[in-house]
Amino acid sequence: MMHEELDDIPRMTRIDQSKMIKYILEFPNQLRTILDSYNSYEPFGVEDVCICGVGGSAIAGDILSDYLFDISTSPVFVMRSTHLPKWVRKDTLVIVVSYSGNTIEALASFKDALRRGCRIVCITSGGKLMEICHSLSLQYLELPKNIMPRAAIGYLLGALAIVLDREGIASIVSELKSKLSELESYVRVCSPEIPSNSNEAKKLAKRLYGHLPVICTQRNLRAIAARWQSQINENAKMLAFHSEIPEMNHNQIVGWLEGEYGPECLPVFLRGSSTDSVLSTMIDVTIRMFERSNSNAVIVDIPGEDILSCILNGIALGDFVSYYLAILKGIDPTPIHSISELKSNLSGHLIID
Incomplete structure (x- = not known):
């Protein structure tokens, strides 16, 4: 059966009904698209990195942090909280990752980075995070809109790789590009038609x-x-x-x-x-x-x-x-009612000024 x-x-x-399979199949193309599209990022020349985010927006940070463990001489730390670690200083690059741009934890960490005068770059598709970046003339990498964060893993992974590569943390962009054909082949053998x-x-x-x-x-x-x-x-x-x-x-x-x-x-x-x-x-x-x-x-x-x-x-x-x-x-993979309800309940109690 x-x-x-x-x-x-x-x-x-x-x-x-929400076509989650479309995004799973698009994973290699998401990576290819974003890796080929960004040429304007201006590096700060940092030596340590703190990536801030939660959930689907943060997993790309975990992936690259673990990969760089044996490769990079610069520490790359992933922080899932509402404030930065004590060691983060003005010369630290804080990468704030929030697909929606409205994640409470990411916005709180972003405000903490601003207070400390850190080097900041954001990765987002919009929301309050992008609004603040515009108003303060901060660098950001814009992602395609209207995707569930967990379904945008290729875009998130690629955007983070671009920042880390341009900062000289590791030559990860060319390495990722060299793996795309192999990844496309593997996605095909796992697809529903097989x-x-x-x-x-x-x-x-x-x-x-x-x-x-x-x-x-x-x-x-x-x-x-x-x-x-x-x-x-x-x-x-x-x-x-x-x-x-x-x-x-x-x-x-x-x-x-x-x-x-x-x-x-x-x-x-x-x-x-x-x-x-x-x-x-x-x-x-x-x-x-x-x-x-x-x-x-x-x-x-x-x-x-x-x-x-x-x-x-x-x-x-x-x-x-x-x-x-x-x-x-027999269930639609996309809806996550519990998380949506939690965010709704929190919105009435937490306001990030």
Whole structure:
């Protein structure tokens, strides 16, 4: 039955009334479009970076911060709060990322950066954030409008890459461009037209359906695990959590292998390229222990010859999996009523002057 549901394109179209699949398929093109479009950014010449944002607007920061961990000599910190860390100073570049331009946390951090006299650049599609940028003549990168933040991952990732590249933090733009053909090919093999018996994303969705997945992965892919969790949360309206190796091997592994948990709990290991032989060994040994314990662990080997390929392919795969889970449940992936209600409730209590 599940096989038929995920290969029934007319049914999928009826369920996906808001056309989330359109944006998942557009991920490579979003990246290509924005990477080719911005040539006017004027760098400040900074040495450290603080990226401010939450939710779908912040995940691109996590992805690039983790990727740059082994590449850049400059610290790139992602901050999900309403004020900046104490170490942020006037010479720090504060990148405020809010797709809507109206996110309470981002606006509060933005005002804090203004008070401290920081170097500031914003990434947004409009809202109050863009209005203030106009009024103060601050630099900003404008994103296409009318997209759910989580569906604009290509634009957000590309915009952040442009800023970090122009600031000399890392030569990330050319690296991303070199991966686009590979990413486009991978997106095609995960697309709805590819039948379930040949579609890794559909197979994984069927494995995860009816469970509470805990996405476990290596340190340099932890942002991808976080993306999987949030996409499953929002698109499939399911509980999901994530964890990282080696940290989980010092606590969570005991609960999995010695404790008791319901049959709905399902460990899902994402494994990808790593130049760290110690970490690779830890991952392989951990997976073997889970397999011997009959934990029914799901092992996902993300394709890619290097970590950047794994990151991009991992984003695409997780987005498709979350989408197919929504289709299996018969729900439109796009609406997020709980978050909308929370924002509405907060708006009456919080005003950012």
